[in-house]
Amino acid sequence: MIQYVLVTFLTALTTWALSWAVYKIALKYKLYPEIRDRDVHTRPTPRLGGVAMFLGVIAAAIYASINPFLSQTFSDAPGQLIAVLGAAALIVVVGVLDDLIDLDWMIKLAAQFVAAGVIAFSGVQLYSLPIGGITVGSSQMSFVLTTFTLVLIMNAVNFIDGLDGLVAGVGLIANGAFFIYGYLLVRSMGQTSFFNLPLLLSAILVGICAGFLFLNWHPARMFMGDAGALLIGLLMATSAVAITGQIDPSALGVGQGTASVGRTQLIGAFIPIILPVAILVVPLLDFVLAVFRRTVAGTSPFTADRKHLHHRLLDMGHSHLQAVLVFYAWTAVISASCLIAFVVTPSWIAVVFLVVGVIICLLWTFAPRLNRWRARSIAVREARAAGETVVPEPFRAPRRPKAPAETPSDAPTPDLPAAKDTPA
Template identity: 60%
Template structure:
């Protein structure tokens, strides 16, 4: 575990230092776009934080290549090189978009290309579905499912990039839960070395988010932009695929030892990677349906995302972000507690996770639908000049 802690601290330190440097250089050379009609922030703010996060990730992988604890993953270096190459490509395209607003078709094409590099050259694919060990017999079906999954998660994470600290905090919580899950899965298989690529990627992303948040917290001085959001989504998808796409519940041994709920034991490996990004996926799905029903491109920007609706309800931007944090922690921890309950055979088995979820949902619903400040009435908004809001991310 101490090797993972070192990875988190190293990535956080490198990301923080580089984020500060990127922020200062962006201000000095005015490397930031002007305010667009669809933007909700009031002051031009640099959006190149994704560069610092990417370099922090690269630094962590570089150091791991020299550490014997992580030698097992470097025994197949093509997987890592494909992963880093695809990440570098998506960060490069994201930087161009952050500076010059690329057409959505170019960005989507780059996303499919990056996902294809990972699936084809890195051989990181979904080969099995953890539903009774179902195997995907067609190599092309495996390739297509992998590419589609990566692209969907990338866009889902990118779509919620709308408030200061929102994406970084949500991804921090999601990866922390997924790290605990992936670490425990390998522990429960009886492996002598708990290292696995899924846990390592999650640890790296935890560090990147921790290092970036100080400059991204409201009022933000630096945005991660498309480069950072797409990178987080890509790596989170790869982390989930590296363990879920090759997971067979039978490897946990006798089901009586693994847990008393065979059905839950089969579903959790595929359920938890989904629920940790449940809010981004929900927002992404609603946005696609909303835009296509109006005859628009699913990637045309609007101001109807979940976080924008919470602002319209009367929440401040910080309150909205904290509520998103609470929902993310609720859904992900609930499933993690179910997994722990089945493996350790707690009293009540997975009911502890269910109880936590029920109580948490009730609490989250209260804070979500009881805003801390009254939303302005139309008449008041027409008379009074709007007060400046803290800077927020650009609308997706």
């Protein structure tokens, strides 16, 4: 555990330093795109945070290679780790080009499939589902299923990247939970080779998210861009597949009455596949809604719009920071519920925690509407008490004003206070 915590700390520190360096270079050479209609910021801001995050991953991999404990990852699965780094490099290059010159969505999608295919070809695949030992089928089916899973998660994470600190914070919480889950499996099942890669990737992910969050917290000095969001999605998906697709439920004692984690057969069999989905439930929900919405409208599923969940929270009346914290809360509640179900007896404790957490999150999510409804009800009662005639009006959420059509041509300098974001 200490070694993984150390690599997380060093990765965070390196990413933080590299983020400042990339930020200064981006300002000096004006490497930032024009503001789009769907953006919520009003002044040009560099989008090269993904470059710093990728360099942080490389630095962490170099440190791991010379660390006697972490170097097991290189000896156990050298081809897999190299494939992951190569795929990440491709994703970052394409993401940076898209952030600077706005690539066609088909080019980006093709690059994502190539990157996912490289990882699947290296051996990181969904060979089986941890539900009664169900096998995926042929090697070709495993390759296809893994590739599509990686691409799906990459896009799901990228879709929620619309507010300062949103993806970095969600990634920090989700990967922290996933690392704890993987570490508990190691303690329960014994050290096995296929755990080294996902644990190392999870530790690195927590580090790059924490390090970049310092510059990405609202109001953000720099965005991670598509390069950073796709990088986080790729590494999250890879670590999840590396564990989920290779777990044998019998190793957990499931069905044998000896389960030390996952105290019941149901929990023990399903938690390895529930947790990876659970920590990504918010990005996946946004992705599914976006694809459905755009398909019904007759447009491409990858056509950008301003109807994502974080945009709806802003339109509902949440401030920028409140909308981000709502996402954090949902991710934390769902991830923590799965971990509690995994290690605590009896299992109903996790259910109670989940129900209470969901109720609190729902009240927080819809608090602006509830407050407006209460204020309107009070106003109606007071008017009626005064003998006034009240004509009920249909409820409409207030629309947030659009940003000015013209924006300053120069980015904020480091000496000036960071620009405050206003909705697009």
